[in-house]
Amino acid sequence: MADTEDTNIANLLHEARTFAPPADLAANANAKADIYDRDPDEFWATEANSRLSWFTPYTTLREGEAPHWKWFTGGKINACYNCVDRHVENGLGDKVAYFWEGEPADDKRRITYADLQREVVRAANGFKSVGIERGSHVAVYMGMIPELPVTMLALARIGAAFTVVFGGFSPDSLAGRINDMQCTHVVTQDGSWRRGKVFDLKGNTDTAIESCPSVVTNIVVKRTGNDVVWHDGRDIWWHDMVDGKSEDAASCPCAPMDSEDLLFVMYSSGTTGKPKGVMHTTAGYLLGTSTTHYYVFDIKPETVYWCAADIGWITGHSYIVFGPLVNATTSIMYEGTPDFPDKDRWWDIIERYQATVLYTAPTTVRTHMKWGPEYAQRHDLSSLKILGSVGEPINPEAWIWYRDNIGGGKTPVVDTWWQTENGMILITPLPGVSELKPGAALRPFPGIVAEVVDEQGQVIPPGAGAGYLTITSPWPSMLRSLYGDDQRYQDVYWSKFPGRYLSGDGARVDADGDFWLMGRIDDVMNVSGHRLSTIEIESALVDHQEVAEAAVTSKPDPITGRAVVAYVTLKGGVDGDAAKAKELRDHVAKVIGPIAKPAHIVFTPELPKTRSGKIMRRLLKDVAENKTLGDTTTLADPTVVEEIQRRAALVV
Numbered sequence: 259m260a261d262t263e264d265t266n267i268a269n270l271l272h273e274a275r276t277f278a279p280p281a282d283l284a285a286n287a288n289a290k291a292d293i294y295d296r297d298p299d300e301f302w303a304t305e306a307n308s309r310l311s312w313f314t315p316y317t318t319l320r321e322g323e324a325p326h327w328k329w330f331t332g333g334k335i336n337a338c339y340n341c342v343d344r345h346v347e348n349g350l351g352d353k354v355a356y357f358w359e360g361e362p363a364d365d366k367r368r369i370t371y372a373d374l375q376r377e378v379v380r381a382a383n384g385f386k387s388v389g390i391e392r393g394s395h396v397a398v399y400m401g402m403i404p405e406l407p408v409t410m411l412a413l414a415r416i417g418a419a420f421t422v423v424f425g426g427f428s429p430d431s432l433a434g435r436i437n438d439m440q441c442t443h444v445v446t447q448d449g450s451w452r453r454g455k456v457f458d459l460k461g462n463t464d465t466a467i468e469s470c471p472s473v474v475t476n477i478v479v480k481r482t483g484n485d486v487v488w489h490d491g492r493d494i495w496w497h498d499m500v501d502g503k504s505e506d507a508a509s510c511p512c513a514p515m516d517s518e519d520l521l522f523v524m525y526s527s528g529t530t531g532k533p534k535g536v537m538h539t540t541a542g543y544l545l546g547t548s549t550t551h552y553y554v555f556d557i558k559p560e561t562v563y564w565c566a567a568d569i570g571w572i573t574g575h576s577y578i579v580f581g582p583l584v585n586a587t588t589s590i591m592y593e594g595t596p597d598f599p600d601k602d603r604w605w606d607i608i609e610r611y612q613a614t615v616l617y618t619a620p621t622t623v624r625t626h627m628k629w630g631p632e633y634a635q636r637h638d639l640s641s642l643k644i645l646g647s648v649g650e651p652i653n654p655e656a657w658i659w660y661r662d663n664i665g666g667g668k669t670p671v672v673d674t675w676w677q678t679e680n681g682m683i684l685i686t687p688l689p690g691v692s693e694l695k696p697g698a699a700l701r702p703f704p705g706i707v708a709e710v711v712d713e714q715g716q717v718i719p720p721g722a723g724a725g726y727l728t729i730t731s732p733w734p735s736m737l738r739s740l741y742g743d744d745q746r747y748q749d750v751y752w753s754k755f756p757g758r759y760l761s762g763d764g765a766r767v768d769a770d771g772d773f774w775l776m777g778r779i780d781d782v783m784n785v786s787g788h789r790l791s792t793i794e795i796e797s798a799l800v801d802h803q804e805v806a807e808a809a810v811t812s813k814p815d816p817i818t819g820r821a822v823v824a825y826v827t828l829k830g831g832v833d834g835d836a837a838k839a840k841e842l843r844d845h846v847a848k849v850i851g852p853i854a855k856p857a858h859i860v861f862t863p864e865l866p867k868t869r870s871g872k873i874m875r876r877l878l879k880d881v882a883e884n885k886t887l888g889d890t891t892t893l894a895d896p897t898v899v900e901e902i903q904r905r906a907a908l909v910v
C-alpha cells in the first residue's frame with residue numbers, strides 16, 4: 259500500500275495491556291454491547307425520532323445514491339431550536355449550558371439555557387437589522403468567547419449559512435474563504451486574548467475585506483479594548499447592533515429549514531493549494547453529532563463536559579456547539595492557552611467545575627507530559643470519568659500517561675477517529691463496552707461500516723496488514739459536497755474506489771477486528787492535530803520574492819506528531835541562513851497562518867526531479883525521516899539528493 263505518515267507504528271507493539279470498562283460505568287452506560295447488533299437504518303431512524311425535535315416529520319430516511327445522498331427528506335427542522343429553545347420549553351432553562359472561562363483569570367460567565375436563548379434571540383434580531391436573512395452567507399472570525407456560539411446559533415435560527423474561520427488564520431486565508439462563499443457579512447472581534455497578549459482580529463479582518471467586494475457589513479464584538487481602525491458605514495459594534503433588540507423568543511421564531519439546507523461550510527486543507535469547502539447540512543449533521551456525543555462520552559444529566567478544542571475547527575463545531583447543546587449538556591468553554599497564567603490552568607478549571615469528561619488532542623497530552631505531572635498533581639481531578647482523544651494517532655505512551663496522570667489510573671480513554679468531512683466521530687471505543695487497547699480507535703460507531711482495502715479495492719482481512727481506510731455506507735452527518743466544486747468532491751473521495759468513501763488515512767484491522775489508524779497517505783500532513791497541505795505551504799513559500807522553488811514534506815515529532823519540513827531553493831543560487839529561514843517562516847504565517855510555519859527549513863541549490871521535471875517528494879520524505887532512500891534511478895541528477903542529505907543533516 260501507499261506509505262503512511264506514521265513511522266512510529268512500531269511503538270504500538272510495546273504496549274500489550276488492555277483495559278476493561280470500570281464496572282460502575284459499564285452498568286449504567288448509555289451504550290451497552292448490543293448496540294453493535296442494531297441495523298444501521300433502524301438505529302438512525304430511532305435516534306432521529308427521539309433525539310431531535312421536528313417541526314414537520316421527515317418522510318424518507320435517506321434517498322439518492324453514491325456519492326449524493328439526502329437524509330430525512332420532507333422534514334422541517336431548526337438547529338437552534340434543537341440546541342436551545344426546546345430545552346427552555348422543557349424546563350431546563352436554569353441548567354448551565356456553558357461555564358465560560360476567559361483567559362484573564364477573573365473573567366468568568368455562567369450561561370444557562372435561558373440566558374443562551376435570550377442572547378441568541380437578541381443577536382438574531384440584530385443580525386436581521388443589518389440585513390442578514392435566510393440564505394445569507396456570513397463569515398465568522400472570532401476567538402473562544404460566548405458570542406461565537408451565540409453567533410452560530412443565531413445564524414442557524416434565521417436560516418443563514420456560515421463559515422467559521424479559525425482565529426489563527428491570516429487575512430489571506432480569511433479572504434479566500436469569504437470570496438469562495440461570497441459572504442456579505444463578517445462577524446469578528448476587536449482582538450482575542452492569547453497568553454496575555456492581544457491578537458488583532460479586527461486588523462486582520464480589515465486587511466482581508468480589502469480584497470472581498472461581497473462584504474457589506476462587518477460586525478465587531480468588543481473583547482480586548484484595543485484600538486481599531488473604524489470604517490464608517492461598513493463596521494458596526496455588536497453592542498450597538500443588539501442594543502434595544504428584543505430577547506423574547508417569539509420576536510424571532512426559529513426558521514423551519516429543510517433537513518438538507520446548508521448549515522455551514524468548514525474549509526479544510528486538501529492535496530491542492532485551494533482549501534476545500536466541506537458542506538454540512540442541517541438534520542443529518544445535528545443527528546450524527548448529538549448521537550455520537552451521547553454514546554461516546556456517556557452523557558448524563560449531571561455530566562460536566564469539556565471539549566478543549568477551538569470552535570474554529572470541526573471538533574469545536576460538532577463537540578462544543580451542536581452535539582452537546584442538542585443533548586442539553588453542561589459544557590466548559592475556555593478562551594485561552596493551557597499555560598496561562600501557569601501550566602496548571604486546565605487542571606484548575608477541571609477541579610473548579612468538577613468536570614467529568616475531557617476531550618483533547620494527543621499533541622496537548624504530549625505537551626503536558628513534557629511539562630511534567632506535577633501540574634496536574636496540584637489539583638483534585640477525581641471528578642473525571644472519561645477522557646477523549648482526537649486529531650491524530652495517539653501513541654501508547656501518551657495514552658497511558660493521560661489515563662494515569664489525568665484520569666487517576668481509572669478512566670477509559672476513548673480514541674476517536676474522524677474528519678472534517680465526516681462531521682461526527684466514526685471509529686471509536688464506547689466507554690462502557692469496549693476493552694481498550696492503547697493506540698487503537700477500535701470499532702466503527704454503530705450505524706457505520708468501515709473497511710480497509712488494498713490498492714485494487716479488495717478488503718484486507720483482519721490481521722492481514724494495512725491499507726486504505728474506506729467507509730462503505732452513507733452516514734447522516736457526512737459532507738454533502740464541496741462548496742462550488744462538486745466535481746472535486748466526486749474526484750477526491752469517491753473516484754479511487756467507486757462506492758467507497760476514501761478517507762485519505764491508512765489503517766489496519768487486527769486479528770480481533772479492531773481498527774488502528776496509521777496517519778495520512780496523501781499530501782496532507784497532520785501537525786498538532788491540524789490538517790495542513792504540502793502544496794498550500796509550497797505555494798506560500800514560492801510566493802516569497804526570493805524563493806525559486808520549494809518542496810514540503812513532514813517528519814515525526816515527539817510533541818506535534820508530525821513536523822513540517824521545507825526544502826527551499828533561493829533565486830540566483832543564493833544560499834540561505836537562519837535569518838532567511840525566519841523570514842520564510844514569517845512569510846508562511848502571513849500567507850496561511852502561524853500554524854503552517856515549517857519547523858525545519860533546508861536550503862538546497864537544487865530539488866530532486868525526474869527527467870520530466872517532477873519533484874520527487876517521496877525522496878525528500880525519506881531524507882527528512884532519515885530513511886534509506888527509495889528508488890533514485892528515475893532522477894535527472896542523482897547527485898542532487900546526496901547534497902540535500904548532507905544539508906538536511908545540518909538542520910535540527
Ligand code: WT7
Pocket residue numbers: 526572573647648649650651652673674675676677678679699761762763775776777778784787788789
Ligand atoms: C485527520 C482529519 C475531526 C477531528 C479533528 C481533525 C487525523 C483524526 C484521529 C485519530 C488517528 C486521526 C486523520 C484524519 N485523525 N482523529 N483518533 N487517530 N488519526 O480533523 O482536520 O479534518 O483531520 O486527522 O489523519 O484524516 P481534520
